[in-house]
Amino acid sequence: MRVLVTGGAGFIGSNLVDALVARDHDVVVLDDLTTGYAENVHPDARLVVADVADAEAVAAAAAGAETVFHLAASRAVLRSVQQPLATDRTNTAGTLTVLEAARQAGARRVISTSSSSVYGGVAPTPTPETAPVHPRSPYAVSKLAGEHYARVYWELHGLETVALRLFNVFGPRQRPDSAYAAVIPLFVDALRSGDAPEVHGDGLQSRDFTYIDDTVAGYLAAAAAPAERCAGKVYNIAGGAEHSLLDLLDALQRILGTAIAPLHTDPRPGDVRRSCADATAARQDLEWSARVGFEDGLERTVAWFTR
Ligand SMILES: NC(=O)c1ccc[n+]([C@@H]2O[C@H](COP(=O)([O-])OP(=O)(O)OC[C@H]3O[C@@H](n4cnc5c(N)ncnc54)[C@H](O)[C@@H]3O)[C@@H](O)[C@H]2O)c1
Incomplete structure (x- = not known):
């Protein structure tokens, strides 16, 4: 199966690409290499270096893809406070660009990436997806906007979308040498x-620290789960x-x-x-839990x- 992974040269995306290649998928990666590295990308995947908000480039990369895993983002909360417009272009416009390209390419499903930051610390812990959200940074706002765009594409166009709220992922390839390191x-x-x-x-x-292999398994579970259970929905993916x-x-x-x-x-x-996180919904609908x-x-x- 042909799949597109945006942000596939980054920490989480490149680990996901390895798992997809190991399952014999034909993997295209779209990444502008701002925080990702070409050497992270598995040699059997095809790397397209482009901006995720560039509609033409994303449409070309999405051609023939059955499933799109959308991880490309500017993920630094502090940077989003300093450069809100740049973050919004990459994260909000980027997500909309990916959804539109996937729809036009006739893709079946898009797994998009949100964040625990949408909760903003107002809900009691462990926090289920039904808890009130209170984004406190332009980054968190952009992630929440992306969730809504994903749901709207399911409701308007029948594109099967699943948004994953990730919680503090860690593991191999996460780097200490950026101004916004984890x-x-x-x-x-x-x-x-x-x-x-x-x-x-x-x-x-x-924090609810989540090991990368569990996060990657969450994406694979979200790609495989029946649409009647998960399309248009949002799931916490967390160590718990x-x-x-x-x-x-x-x-x-x-x-x-x-x-x-x-x-x-x-x-x-x-x-x-x-x-x-309360990750009960992912266990029930996606048959996923952290291991x-x-x-x-x-x-x-x-x-x-x-x-
Ligand atoms: N790491 C975490 O704990 C965590 C938690 C919650 C959500 N997330 C989300 O998970 C996803 C992956 O994050 P990560 O930790 O692997 O970070 P990362 O910075 O390693 O990966 C992001 C990738 O997106 C690429 N990218 C950035 N801007 C782009 C653009 N304009 N066009 C194309 N590619 C672009 C980068 O080059 C990089 O390869 C992001 O959406 C992030 O918001 C991560």
């Missing part, structure tokens, strides 16, 4: 270099457990054999205090960094 690669990098890891605030803020940043740091210190005191800096404005435990996932991640 916490796990930053902690691992600091501990390995003997530096104090920087913790914003008291470190008791919690809550860990504070200090818990995370302790676990990494145990794995790496270090004992370095963190450097506590000012809390980040707008930082969500607690984040933990890799937190410590197991961290051990695999550290093994990749120290390979």
Whole structure:
């Protein structure tokens, strides 16, 4: 089966591409390489370097695709505050461009990528998809807009769309060397270099960390589930457990054999205090649940960094 993966040169997308190639799919990747890397892309996939908001390029890449996995995005929350228009073009217009290209190409299904950030920390944890949303950044607004566009394409055009709200994904290929890097690669990098890891605030803020293999399995499950169960819907894809940043740091210190005191800096404005998903809907409708435990996932991640 021909599939298109937007953002397939990035952390999550390239891991998904590996899984799709391993299942003998004919994979086209569309990515502009802003935060992705050509060397991440499996050699058996075809890489098209283009902007996801470029309608012509996306239409050409989508030709013949039965399923489209849409992951391309500007994913840095802080960047979205600094450059809201650029983020909106990539994330909101980009998602609409992908949906329209998929519709015109006659694709059957589009799996699009949303984020736990749409909840904005107002709902009780564990948070089901039915909880009220309260996006607190242009990034989160763009992700929520993308969810609505996906649902509208199902309701208006019968394009089977499924949106996945991802929660703090981690694992191999997630990089520490960007201004907007995620916490796990930053902690691992600091501990390995003997530096104090920087913790914003008291470190008791919690996250629902999800190992990459589980996230990839979530995309595959969303592509395979019967349309009558999942089309037009949104699902939390998450490990389903809550860990504070200090818990995370302790676990990494145990794995790496270090004992370095963190450097506590000012809390980040707008930082969500607690984040933990209720992933019951994905279990029921997609027959998906997370399988890799937190410590197991961290051990695999550290093994990749120290390979
Ligand atoms: N990593 C997480 O914890 C997490 C959590 C929630 C949601 N997400 C979402 O998952 C998706 C993948 O994120 P990731 O963590 O792999 O980040 P990433 O930055 O590694 O991947 C994003 C990819 O999109 C590409 N891209 C960016 N702008 C583009 C554009 N204008 N045109 C074409 N390609 C473009 C980048 O080059 C990159 O390869 C994103 O949609 C992100 O918002 C990630």
